Amino acid sequence: MRRTVMQIHNHSFRGVQAPRRGLTIALRTLCLAALTAGAVSGAGVPNARADFQAGWVAYERGDFLTAYNEWQPLAEKGETRAQFNIGVMYDEGKGLTQDRSKAIEWWTKAAKNGDAQAQHNLGLAYLAGTGVGQDYAEAVSWLKRAAGSGLIRSQYALGRMYDYGFGVEKNEAEAAKWIRMAADQGFDKAQYNMGKRYRDGIGVTKDKDAATKWFMAAAERGHVRAQHYTGLRYLSGDGVKKDAIAALMWLTLSARAGDRAAAKDRENLVSRLPRADRQQAESLADKWRPKQASAGG
Template identity: 45%
Template sequence: MKQITLAIAFLMALTTSVLAQDYGKGFDAYQAGDYATALQEWRPLAEQGDAQAQSNLGAMYGFGKGVLQDDAEAVKWYRMAAEQGNASAQFNLGFFMYYTGNGFLQDYEEAAKWYRKAADQGHAKAQYNLALMYENGEGVLKDDAEAAKWYRKAADQGLAQAQFNLGVMYGNGKGVLQDDAEAVKWYRMAAEQGYAKAQFNLGNMYANGEGVLKDNIMAHMWYNIGSANGNDLGGKNRDKRAKEMTSEDISKATALARECMSSNYQKCGY
């Protein structure tokens, strides 16, 4: 009996190893843009019930990578993976299918359901999207405190959009006690990831002395950086701020902005 048990364990380990190798081949092929090989490796695994391979097939059909784009087929594979607890598939089923209505009638309640399943497993984008639904009252009752809770979970994982939105919640006192210093903290985290809206808002905080000491040089710096990253209001506010600054201070702010960006946001400020 012991020999039979050991034999079964060995076969299971061998099978798992082979499956992992096949999945790895598919992954390497996909990364190299060889979608036909990725599909060849992943489809048998998906048909055997491998949740990650099923999720990947869903993405391939959803985006038309190596196959004709087919929302219904994408939904089929996402659902198989999602029902096995695959967080990425749960998120994709919620977002691409139910929230946006690709391959299904738009259904915010169903989207929120799948976001929550993924969010409960720590999927940062699902946490962020669930927060948005609570903030906007889509598929769930509007609840700013619940929105702030889910933004924080995603923000703590480093998601810049969530950090920015949590900063806005603190700045406006929505779902949390109003706290400019806390708003600055979260804006800064997002800004240092290159998030232009956060860079603009951080410029505002320095310009108005909210949560930080008023500082035209730092305001100009962050407005300038936000503008460089595509925020049009950043450029307008930078130019307004410059009218209240000496040419020396403008030069200093410009040099600080250049250093901040060239250091990949590691050296931002005095």
């Protein structure tokens, strides 16, 4: 499993507000396609925080063995961030011999202590059968815990499990409920998915206005297909007022990102618009910047 290293700010230790630094997960493609961190339990003791920080500083400079030596005693004492991070180190083989079974072992400890990131990773591991036997029911169990803690990617993954009937009875309404939670927190893939649901009436009542709203929300965060669909909606006036310039802007953005269908639609639209409109749309596309997604994992 591929993981990325980053900082997570402003998580609480037991009654003490302090910045949390740790390792967090990257979106990973699994058998459900585009599924894929969280709550933390710590002693809140200054020395423990200093030891964890020393490990983080070592990790940032690439001294993985020192990081492990700082974190391992904390992990043995039940410090969930250290447990999770050691799991990532075993998973990636950084400073340690790569061993997914050991990664699972440490993530399981952190997950049982309530760490949502570890719960999410376990869910994906059981889903894919990576380091453990494939077990959809167990995957659902862990994803539910992480999703219940508000972890966005777990909410989305759990929704997709209900879509496919993996480990649970297939239930499109339940899928829509969990995916909507992730969409409400700004996850572009969930927003795009909700757009399709409202367009096609999958787990929700068909609603073209709602479909357009969600496609536009995802488009504004840089989702390429959503940008294509948003362009088409501005072109047709489906759920939004017709606007050829806005249509061309969104089609241009999608085409620039490699969407071939959008490029074709853009070419057709360009041939029908006056030069001034084309220039305005190009200028808007040049100035456009994506909205920042939620930091909720």
